[in-house]
Amino acid sequence: MRKNKIFVACDSTNISKIEEIIKKTKTSKLKVGYKFGLEFLNSKKGRFFLSKLKNKITFADLKIHDIPNTCAATVKAIKDLNVSYLTIHISSGLEALNAAKKEAGKTKLIGVTILTSLDNKALKEIGFSKEVKKLVFHQAKLASKAKLDAIVCSAQEVKIVKKIFKKEIITPGIRFNSSTNDQKRTLTPSQAFNNGSDWIVIGRPITKGNIKKNLNTLIDHLEK
Numbered sequence: 181m182r183k184n185k186i187f188v189a190c191d192s193t194n195i196s197k198i199e200e201i202i203k204k205t206k207t208s209k210l211k212v213g214y215k216f217g218l219e220f221l222n223s224k225k226g227r228f229f230l231s232k233l234k235n236k237i238t239f240a241d242l243k244i245h246d247i248p249n250t251c252a253a254t255v256k257a258i259k260d261l262n263v264s265y266l267t268i269h270i271s272s273g274l275e276a277l278n279a280a281k282k283e284a285g286k287t288k289l290i291g292v293t294i295l296t297s298l299d300n301k302a303l304k305e306i307g308f309s310k311e312v313k314k315l316v317f318h319q320a321k322l323a324s325k326a327k328l329d330a331i332v333c334s335a336q337e338v339k340i341v342k343k344i345f346k347k348e349i350i351t352p353g354i355r356f357n358s359s360t361n362d363q364k365r366t367l368t369p370s371q372a373f374n375n376g377s378d379w380i381v382i383g384r385p386i387t388k389g390n391i392k393k394n395l396n397t398l399i400d401h402l403e404k
């Protein structure tokens with residue numbers, strides 16, 4: 181049977197905590213990768229730790245959002261970390277996506293659509309007139325045009341994205357045992373995989389509290 185694929189969000193600047201997360205999420209039941217976000221990548225020790233991490237599927241969630249020249253230069257600058265996956269906001273625009281893709285080499289470039297912490301009300305507040313699903317579909321078209329390797333969206337939009345984007349789909353905003361926290365567009369792990377997610381991203385529901393116990397709850401949930 182094919183293993184379910186999970187990126188564990190390593191959202192801390194405490195290296196011992198990150199080592200604990202990596203150690204305690206080792207399992208033969210899942211394919212596990214590790215996602216390092218802005219707080220980790222902006223810490224001196226974090227960047228150094230990641231540069232030394234070997235034989236792991238790694239994901240730098242840098243969420244690049246800038247002009248084409250800066251996007252491309254940033255992709256080039258992070259190459260020393262040898263990460264497997266790297267994120268850029270699709271709202272940086274097609275020209276920026278093309279420029280970044282040119283520099284990405286063997287790193288898979290992931291386009292981020294609308295953050296899973298935003299709902300229709302929040303989009304209106306920002307000044308967008310389209311609703312979430314329409315915007316995500318529109319951005320998926322752009323990701324496809326720029327030949328990005330993967331896309332990040334909420335698990336609620338996977339079916340829509342699949343219509344236009346044929347590569348990997350990665351979904352954060354996953355909840356199975358705890359509060360939604362700041363996430364708005366959430367689904368459970370099994371709902372996300374049933375909808376067609378290739379990878380799910382889970383942070384706090386695994387990393388807060390007893391990591392081993394949380395992981396086993398997740399595995400039980402997926403085996404039901």
Ligand code: C5P
Nearest residue numbers: 189217294295296352353381382383384
């Ligand atoms: O703790 P939680 O499971 O909410 O963590 C989700 C992770 O996925 C965080 O690291 C967050 O930065 C990231 N993420 C997200 N929504 C996106 C893109 C990334 O929650 N659209």
